[in-house]
Amino acid sequence: MNSLVEKLKNTRDLSDIELKTLIESDEYDEELRQAADAVRRERYGDAVFLRGLIEISSYCKNNCLYCGLRAGNLHAERYRLSREEILSCCEEGYALGYRTFVLQGGEDPYFTDERICEIVAEIRMRYPDCAITLSLGEKSRESYERYYKAGANRYLLRHETADPAHYARLHPENMSCENRKRCLYDLKEIGYQVGSGFMVGSPYQTTENLIADLRFLQELQPDMIGIGPYITQKDTPFCDMKSGTAELTLRMLSILRLMFPYALLPSTTALGTIHPMGREMGLRAGGNVVMPNLSPVSVRKKYAIYDDKICTGEESAQCRGCLERRIESAGYRAVTDRGDVRRVRK
């Protein structure tokens, strides 16, 4: 095994120059993958955790330049799920064996704190054995506290890029890297299991930006780290920009597994979108979570954050079966428990 990879595996860290070498070369890919798989198996065995993803709203008041849900996208078809629709997704998900529900959406002012708390409390009451994850963007500390008290346990908020100058090129002026990071620290202090992460190959991203992302994650120590390739969306200002690659995403996944052996690392839908075997490859590179879509099929195409998103025509049960086969074909096993983080070895 190559010594750089071995060093990363043993020390869980490298200098910036060493990281740059690993990130910019394809020479270490197979060693990286094997080392990452060994570390993942040591900590989590062959388990792959399933999270049922419910995309509750495609309305968003923000204008992130890369995202198809941005407020300025006048071509976007908008929808929001009712309380009853969300609860019936949970019912279907529970029957399919999911023990984590992820409620994700644009920053939709319709979903006031009262409405969110009411839905969270109802899910908490009906499914006391399930984890409730929210991914609803940047809120005040008070709002996060209210959701937590209502019964939410986890929150996903990718930092997107840890470099303020790069952040400013991806977002309008009213959004800041600083506030995003503030949100993540607030969430952690409140007691949430926190997920952060970034897009790989986002416009203007440099290797130095990726290293800054790793350094920020070392500081934050999140429970989950979600990364996926940036994928171009035709109705955004970045419509002419290139998408990220599966190759670099897989390399970053393996590096993350070696730096954060304990972490929950999803093999994302975006990875499955840019490569037909992307999710299987993501699992083999160190990923141990998949997030199948539980949203009603009637709305799925409208949650068009990027082009050509997979799983938009399939029923939830079809995705469940399909994913189980894919997980097995990659050499792993889908498990239906809550899949909490393992900070120490079992």
Ligand code: SAM
């Ligand atoms: N609005 C919430 C937020 O921004 O955190 C949650 C929903 S947002 C659609 C979820 C994630 O989608 C973002 O964190 C971003 O990383 C990812 N995303 C948005 N546009 C994307 C694109 N064009 N390609 C890949 N991922 C994208």
Ligand code: SF4
């Ligand atoms: Fe809205 Fe999230 Fe898309 Fe930004 S990434 S436009 S906050 S849905």
Ligand code: FES
């Ligand atoms: Fe959705 Fe394969 S996972 S169809």
